[in-house]
Amino acid sequence: MASASDTTPLLADADPLAGSEQNEDNITTFRQKKEPFFRITVALTIFSAVFSTIAFVFDLIVIAIDSAAPHGYYLFWGLRYRVHHMFGISVLTLIFSHLNLASIKHSRRPLWLWVNLIVDAVTVVYVVGTAPEALSQNFHQSPDSWLPDTGAANTTRAVIVLLGIGLVSGLVVAFVHLVHFPVRCYASLKSGSWQAPQSWKVPGGEFKIDFSIKFLRQEERSEPLIEEP
Structure with missing residues (x-):
């Protein structure tokens, strides 16, 4: 009579879910792995978003007041020209800082490195x-x-006063991006992410188009001629 120990399978073999649970834990750990300087990146991105918003709002108010002046303009031509340039930069940094925050929230990493480096520069x-x-x-x-x-x-x-606040906020944004540029480069070199292929994905979804082309071959059928008697 065979003993119970001979017929009883081992616990490791009896639990088929043990290996899958371990793999799931490894996958979860891999997905939750943060990039180097993750907290610094998040903090700098938040600073850029906040001060870009301030610069955008105050520059826009000054441009609106200057355009509505009853007897001409409140700003000289050279100053007006520079304010419009600063307003354009605030729009650029405002958009990309919020896109980076959305990407960090969705995939725990900012947008493509080369795009962020261009915006910083x-x-x-x-x-x-x-x-x-x-x-x-x-x-x-x-x-x-x-x-x-x-x-x-x-x-x-x-x-x-309003323009002074907007311009100082723009300088703060420039300082944030000046610090962020080497941080991005060093974090990318340390993690090796610059070697990975970059995928074009919009935070929160993907845009994909599939199309196919078919060529139909038409065969000509010749009908026999019927001669009348």
């Missing part, structure tokens, strides 16, 4: 070449030149 170059001169011109404006129109003079003082 463009932001730093344009802001450094525009904001300091714009600040200097802004604070050299003279509200008293609108006197005796006290309303216009007071509006000019408000424009100087």
Whole structure:
């Protein structure tokens, strides 16, 4: 008579789910693995989104007030030109910072590295070449030149303050992207993500088009001629 120990399968063989549970744990751990400097990346992206929003709002208010001036413009031509450039940069950084936050929330990683590096470089170059001169011109404006129109003079003082806040916020955004540029490069080299193929995916979904082309071959059928008697 065979003993019970001879016919009883081993516990490891009796539990077919043990291997699958271990694989699932490994997959979960792999999916939850964070990239290097993940927290720094998130913090810098949030700073960029916040100060880009401030710069966008205040620059837009100044542009609207300047365009609605009853007796011309509140800003000189050179300052107006630079404000419009700063407004465009704030739109760029505002869009990409929120897209990066959406991508981090969805896939725990920002957008494509090369796109972010281009945005960082463009932001730093344009802001450094525009904001300091714009600040200097802004604070050299003279509200008293609108006197005796006290309303216009007071509006000019408000424009100087609002524009100052917008330009300083733009400089903060440029500093954030200046710090973020080497952080992105070092994190990419350390993780080796620059060697992986980059997929074109929009955060939250994919856009895919499938199409097929078929060539139908038409055969000509010749009908026999029927001769009449």
